[in-house]
Amino acid sequence: MNLEFSPEEIAFRDEVRTFIRDNYPKELMGLGNREDLTREQFLAWHKILGKKGWSAPAWPKKYGGTGWTSTQRYIWSEENARVDAMMPLPFGVSMVGPVIYTFGDEEQKARHLPGILAGDVWWAQGYSEPGAGSDLASLKTTAVRDGDHYILNGQKTWTTLAQHADWGFFLCRTDPSAKAQEGISFILVDMKTPGIEVRPIKLIDGTHEVNETWLTDVRVPVENLVGKENEGWTYAKFLLAHERSGIAGVARSKRGVERLRSIASQETMDGTPLIRTDEFARKISQLEIDLTALEFTELRTLASEAAGKGPGPESSILKIKGTEIQQRLTELTLEAVGNYGAPYARGMDNFGVNEVGVGPDYSNFSADNYFNMRKTSIYGGSNEIQRNIISKMILGL
């Protein structure tokens, strides 16, 4: 056991640091964690990484992964977080990609994996429905076989950034008579197919990050079925486990703590920097200590994955703790900026934006970020569902 980087790992760190410094788009600097960017902004870094062959470090090498060790992957996320880089969106690289290369047929792999790697194709996730949230298996969207097509009907919701999407992966009920989990299939859908309507949902932070997706008699070729009909639940769970393992966000949260320290050094209370007051300083310490615990838990998980075990139910720990910390970080940041949490930087339609100039720059979006991050303990299987997973899969309760 040791924490040292080998000379090769140090060389690797220098290589990626240089690459990021020389290639990260200058116009994206400082936009790292925003939801309201253009499609081009979202994809710019992904496309550069795609050309370099670095867009999907966790994939097996034969499908276009990097073949990096867990330590290299750790270094990679640390180095990206140093510049607060916009990482590739999860829907292609972390979600549908692994499902396709694990359960898809050769044609599907050849057709879809290159676009995911290159950042050319944007994917949307059609999982949740108005009546199927935590109880995902109660979903009602149907796919009925009609010759060599499925006809899809139903409504999906919380479809993140579907306004930009080229393709979507949808969970649909193909056997209405089967028990909840057993009649579901995993189907890939071209979002330009007639009958798909994407309607925006405005969130409490003012962003248009998610959508309702309505499906009316959408004809999808049967070759877009992944794996076997009625076995989609297995693939859906596999996808969620993969999603969870990247969800801890340790490197980004470390940057967030640095930023919080800097804000708390500039804000004062009775003439004393906030960071010199016992109350606030200890809140930051506790946050940083909990983040250290998460970091080493993730390192242990990565190490055991490298030893050949896929992401298991332990990744639920990363999801729960990672999101709690992301939330606490935005909560403390809002607390730190005091009165200047109030100006609505994004503004309202009739008033224009306040983005520049009302409070200190660091106060912009602090409340919006706090509001937005409440989503993290709800999405990807709510943190309560994660506890169900731990109690069933690990504790055997």
Next chain:
Amino acid sequence: MDFNFTEEQTMIRDSLARLIKDQYDFDTRRKVVASKDGWRPEMWAQFAELGLLAAPFSEEDGGLGGGPIDAMVVMEEFGKGLVVEPFLQTVVIAGGFLKAGTDAQKQEHIAALVSGERVFAFAYAEPKGRYNLADLETTASKDGSGWKISGHKAVVIGAPWASHLIVTARTSGGRRDAKGVGVFIVPKDAKGVTTRDYPTVDGRRASEVYFDNVTVGADAVIGDPSDSLGLVENVTDQAIAALCAEACGAMKVANAQTVDYSKTRKQFGTPIGKFQVLQHRMADMFIEHEQSISMTYMATLKLDEDDVTRKKAASAAKVRIGQAGRFVGQQSIQIHGGMGMTDELAIGHYFKRLTMIDSEFGNVDHHLKRYTELSATDMAVAAE
């Protein structure tokens, strides 16, 4: 970066686990803890025979060439078995000091320690010093070529079993000054040493130790007698890492026993483990334990880094594990219901040990404060 154990470490774990399973079951422990001596010297001899006492020492010092990871492995198993014998005090703490000692001191003590014949206790705390390692009223004054020690040391764990004491004492300066702290090895049978021995709530034995003009030679001093606070902090951080490992072992068993109990105990016609409110509680207990393991690895692996990094790592681990131990301990009792309150079940004894671990070498508040102060130092250095 590597999180694997060596073959030797795995062997230590396996053979120790077997020994504890065969000879340290809960009923046996209960009898031993209640006996006149409160420990089993013959068990200690078996630990020596297994090589546990030699494991963390370098080969040139007469050990097996391991280090803090080996101590971590041993302490975790001790935690699982609620083992009371003083490995922490003798091997981790006295061993830690001896590594900083002279060749003569190593020669004098390490072989005897490793063979199991010499047992140590760490007399550092004082009635009014709380967790401040420099807050010393015990004094050591020059006496010819040697030293004369006077004072009262509080709650010296394992002192009734010890042949030797490691004693911190003020050699100069004011009561809480960083300068002027010395470390001494004192045979417990030295003239002027008296003790009041007693059992502790978690099944160990301890003493109040009184030094009345106890004279020791110059060879009793470890390190610089006028400036050894750094050494004391270093060894204490090693002890904290080892203690965290013990807590991990205790949490593991407490969680396992609680989950098992919830599967068999029925109320309202169903095992209580079927109730979601308890499932989520136990999921949280599992998470607390996993995070404690992570923090124990972290603190142990950072023991050799620079002072600030090492201290922050030890304090961070102690904070997290103090909190985790409290949660796991309290909830174990809660889920066991009335049975958890009985002395008969082991679970209460795990709870008691976890409770005491929090206050050993500084509780959550102490280490959160220490971590915060060190972060401020860190930032000041970074700003320069």
